[in-house]
Amino acid sequence: MVNSQLSDVVEYRVRSHINIYDSPKCDRLATQASQGRHLRVVDPPQPPLMKGGRNGIDSVVQSDTNAVMVRLCEDDYPGWLDLRDIDLLEVTETVYHPLVLSEFQIREKLPVAITFAREAMNQSNYYLWGGTVGPNYDCSGLMQAAFVAAGIWLPRDAYQQEAFTKPISIGAVEPGNLVFFGTPEKATHVGLCLGDRRYIHSSGQAQGRNGIAIDVLSEDGDEVSQFYYHQLRGYGKVVASYQSGNRE
Template sequence: MNLEQMLPSSASGEYICLKDLDLYSSSKCSSLATQAASNRRLRILSNQVQQEAIEVCLCEDDYPSWLKVEETIYLKPSLEKYQLVNFSHHQIQALLPQVINFTHQSMEVANYYLWGGTVAPNYDCSGLIQAAFSSVGIWLPRDAYQQQQFAEPIPKDELQAGDLVFFSKTPNKITHVGLCLGEGRYIHSSGREIGRNGIGIDELSPDADEVSRAYYQQFHSGGRIVQSYQPTGKKWSRA
């Protein structure tokens, strides 16, 4: 099956999502990789359909994934390519209270941890962080390890509200991320195994409750967002 027979061509090579869309980690579409909120942009990597899905890449964060062919009816050709909005470090600092407020408001709505979730109300850890920053126009890479590579490293004793905290189950792979609130606290969407199955606030301390202690033992590093992600036009290689 050839996609060109089903989807109008786009002069810019990009498409606008007309509704929130689920995107998958493989052409089998059995495991959620991420989500594309309404009005996000994507480009199609191949016109060849595999197992009723097509490979796509989100324009704002270069994130590759698979879209069910039946969902292509919710794509509209974009007349222009995605345009990056640049932010200075000072502008980002001024927007951090709104970023933090987004996470608090998200916590107040009934939610649960969703692997691959980037659209309200259910998020995974990096999905919540990406959504919070994108709510003010600042884009971060999609996954926690990508966000850690993108952020400016910050020592733990210099962390401020709006910085990111990264966690790792093994020394070589970042597996979790949260947003600093100040005074040793951070907000994050954590899973069922050692977390809260949704958005909650924990302390970066070995003397707090069981969940906080478990994550404290996995603390890896801190990071500060000093710029908005600049798309390269090349897809990330998912680890």
């Protein structure tokens, strides 16, 4: 294990699944980092206060906070790490480098993403805002995890995934494409197309599911199907694996 002071000039590997929060209060989940993911510390505050930790890692924090801001390397997602989870980090010997995939390679891998989502549905699960680590996911977290299983990285949130994909018409939709829902201004929900207007997604209890399910895009379906049908924004084709625009 590599010993180091927690710093913004090195990269860390997650030794076990951890939660990443949307504020230094650490009371609302933003995303999760599965074992093996990489992260960097963002702008350690000055002047620093050193708090000793196990594994040779010290935390660089302000005296009035119990969290440090980080950015996950694979999708650039920012958030706050609870200092109680510092022990779950280790300095990486090699930094993260994104895998470059062609559109053809991605298309060949899509059955893996579909299989992952179906198997996740067959496990006991519930909708978890910010969830990207099984068995509990939010909508875009399920998409990200399914594509990672196929070796393909997507951005984290539904609106980011929509912007990242290539828009396609309904007549061109194939299994493995993404379907987006929301308001006219922004995508707020995403699912994975299975064919025959069916899609698999993780939706909240307020929408009638509270977990992963397969629904049909139809105004004649059940209450959940109708709810999302009327929020349909469009479809997207994954043609690349995400690469950071800020990578050195």
